[in-house]
Amino acid sequence: MTRRAPVLLALVAVGVLFAYPFWWLVSASLKDRSHVFDNALLPAPVSPQNYTEVWRAVPLLAWVGNSVAVGVAAAVAATVSSAVVAFGFARFRFRGRTVLFGLVLATMMLPAAVTMVPVYLEWHAVGLATTQIPLWAGNLFGSAFYVFLLRQFFLGLPAEVFDAARVDGAGPWRQFASIALPLARPGLIVVFVFELKAAWTDLIRPLIYLREPELYTLPRGLKAVLDRFGQGGEAQWELVMAASVVATVPMILLFLVAQRYFVRGVVTQRVEE
């Protein structure tokens, strides 16, 4: 026990250091304008009207709605399509499979910035470049990391269940939908929550595609709030902090309910080359 004491002491110190910015954020979001920089642990006076004020100043509710819609669409699209593709790689033998799967892994290393411009031009060419569709529709084709992750899950399922189903006359699609999918549920949840988080926190694509403030997702809206109420000139940082809390809290809740799936996803991240 005494051997563990210094470790715990160090962890408590680290824990305080890592929790402090959250505390500071929430506290600042409840301070009035003259106290927002005072670094006091507790706001005095408490100013909850920051939240109603930012609510009135910008279409925060619409942004939350957009983020939920885009996030869920992105997550569902990524989960379903990656599962289909992963099952193909895990379950069936076909010529070219190894090469193709190598290609999947290779695209994981591909810097996204390289396709940013041409993919925008594609959406521009089909007239959808200023809609929310480019924020999630790319996920309909399976994404490399999730294909890799779900393939691991499918490979872990016993082959006998599929053989038995085949004997009973189940075709490939039924083997996938009624046997593989239910058994790989934890993997599907990992993909869903990972992609939900990725879409919820993304800034660069909303910056590229969204023009109308009514279409903004929360990060894009928060950037607009920062530009206007932060360094932009009006200097109402307490409103920026309140909007930041609104953007962050859903992700904290998501983590608290799905913690083990996030940890599992991170741990499975490593690809053997």
Place this chain on the structure above:
Amino acid sequence: MVSAREARAGWLFVLPWVVGFLLLTAGPMLYSLGLSFTHYDLLRPARPAGLTNYREILQDERAAKALWNTVFFTLLHVPLLIVLALGLASLLRRAGRSAGFFRTVLFLPTMTPPVALAALFLLLLNGQNGAINAMLGWFGFTGPQWTTDPAWIKPGLVLMSLWTVGSTAVLYLAALTRVPGERYEAARLDGASPWRQFWHVTLPGISGTVYFTLIVNTIASLQVFTEAYTMFFGARPSTPAEGDAALFYVIYLFQEAFGSLRMGYASALAWVLFLVIAAITALQVRLSRDYVQYEDRS
């Protein structure tokens, strides 16, 4: 023997990825390679430009500045991230029953949207009254002007990024628990100090994971965008000194493409970045052959 039916089913299942690869990866890459030899502003048809764009990059001081900033950030960020994550993972490994709680605390910052993170740290890093300099003050240090002094902007951004070290620490923790206990016992019997155990047992045991995080985080750091863009660019016309110190390569690419609508030039910039990242990754792969031991995974 591969049955034709099975092969057909396999191809049908992987078809979405093949279509997506052609439409969103391979096609766009070839498209952007072609565009990089043109001038294109979306309004008029693309005009052939030969090697003009690539020649311009060689003389473009902002591109050079952006590349330097990005390499500097990466060289500072990635090693610090790996060392800190290793330290935290070692602590968690010895934490016993409270490890789960501390793992949650360390992981939570990684859930923060980068825009919120950047807005928050603009205030925490503030040179006059920010909380970070206040803390440094308790120990008698006078903190720098993290958000306005060009020399301290990149270190400030690194400090901010380290707050999200948690996911890497969790990955290392998983790797640490896979190192066979017998190796430590053998080392102890040989009288190895904890430090020597770390160098000769722990590090070789997790070298594959460390190597993986080195590659992935290098690639990500060379594309750093959101936090720096949020803090120093956008609607606010940033004062030149700050803007230049935080001008990272993808920010410059983004400005050229979507601010100036120079799609051809931006495509050339993108291909240069691609080649730089590919070269650095290849170098890391080559070096790793001498140092990485692949741990047994079952």
